[in-house]
Amino acid sequence: MLEIKNLKASINERDILKGLNITIKPGELHAIMGPNGSGKSTLANVLSGKNGYKISGELKYKGENLIEIPVDERAQKGIFLAFQYPTEIPGVNTNNFLKTSLNKIRKARGEKEVDTLSFLKIIKEKSIELGIDEKILSRQLNVGFSGGEKKKNEILQMKILDPNLTILDETDSGLDIDALKTIANGVNSSRDKKKSFLVITHYQRLLNYINPDFVHVLSDGKIVRSGRMELAEELEKTGYKKIN
């Protein structure tokens, strides 16, 4: 699904990713942990295609070189990034945005666009599943949403857009215990043999719910350790200091 080889990325003359390797196969869920500032969000941004980075190395998605492909086309090909800090967009109605987005993705997949009625049905179903108050969806996109509401809105989008590769950037941070469970359930119910996940997190708690196949530690722009769930448990006890 995703092959990253010797990936380097810099921005504003600053080297952030310094030769990173990860391979994610279809159906796998990989977790990335790592200290603040180690480059986790940068990796997520680079995977989504954000402009402004100087990039070298190999980045392959389903066998295709990603580096030249713009952000929107990556999304249409099934890559989804749940933001660590979802952007507030004044004036843009959340429901309208969700519908526009869904129809863009559906069109790219060669599927029929959904009309307003069936869209609202989808939304209703998914919001109930995720415990989202539907009222916030008639508000401006992320504007004035609470931290948790923003995160839930990201997962809602994941659910609606049904991507092949989902990158969650600290989606669990700032969630209450119930919300954490709902979101973990949301991820679990989306998992199947074809879909892959890259989950960035600081906490073992989310991983207990979603059972990662692999856990990696990113430090100073490189993967310094990889292992199974036990690695996350070890980190919880010892912290990152002993890892390097």
Next chain:
Amino acid sequence: MLENFKINLKEIDKIKKISRDEKEFRIKNLNYFNKVGFPDKKIEDWKFSDLKGIIYKNFDKLNIKNINSKFKNVDLINDFDHNYITLVNGELNDINFKFEEKKNLKIKSFYNDNFLDRIQDNPLINLNHALSKNGYLLEVEENYRFKKVLVIYNLFTENLRDNILNSRNKIKIGKNSELHTIDLVINKSKHKFINNVYEDIILDNNAVFKNICIQNEKSEGYFHKFSKNTLASKSKYSSFIFPSGLKFNKFDLEFNLEGEESECNLQAASFLGKNDHQEIKTRINHFAPNCKSYQRVKNVLNSDGKGVYQGKIFVKDIAQKTNAYQLSKAMLLSDDSEFDSKPELEIYADDVKCSHGSTSGSIDEDSIYYLMTRGLNRKESVKLLVNGFLNEVIEMIKSNTMRKFVKSKLERHVHGY
């Protein structure tokens, strides 16, 4: 290229059946216009809009002859019931107040009834005073609330070419009465012309006036409108303007809050593109205590579009407890676009709440990135953000029907982006 444009005094002799006072008034104004000419940027009020330069550059000749404007059928709005009047090149043509009690209103063709006006310091007003022969007068009696909105269809005909149209309109709303209007441009013209409007709106005690002005159809017209609005005690005036952007488009709006506890609310949103030059100039005069004024002007500028906002708030010494607010926001989509803003406060009372702010900047790249990660391309993302930016003004329209109507008209604008 036009040069040193002047108008012969004989033009005034051609206006038949006028009193000596009126004739003198017209001559006085024409002389003044001939002396000063079209305003250029040396005049403070015009420093961002060099009208003389623009007119001289774009016109080879100007024709002040009134164009024969026969009645044209207008495609009426189907979205909601409404009364209407039709102005063809400024001339009152069709009148339909089928939803109202006729005894409570008066409508007629009109140009002027007051020849005592002192000479104004805006040459376009002088030009209008000298030559205007068209327009309408609408009077609403006391204690009458219009049942339906009045749509004013402003039609510009195909045969316009190098004409200067001068028209003058007046609306008087009696005590405790209420009127809602929509000004809509319908453009059939193909060539350049100048449209110069003088407007007088007078609200008596407790009167309510709400207006939405939509110039959704672009033309080769060069538009100037001076609007003088007088508010008596406890009257309320709200105006939403959605100008289309033209080669020249200036709204010069004066609000005189003369009675205590009167309120005015002015909001504008525009998308300006290639070759557009638009100015909104306001002057809010707080002449009485306990009045409120609110202004919000939003502009999106694309290509080499140019926008200007000059907003002045004047608070007289006796106008205590004034609450005045003014905000201008501009979003620039291109390096060639330009936005100038000049907010001004002149305050002589000590117990007042006045605030003003002005921001202009390019579109937020993080927002575009976010939208693109959801599959929208750059253009679609920009469009969504632009509509969002302008929607904040539209959302302030209270009536659902009106808000939907304006949205549909305005989104078509941005569509061209």
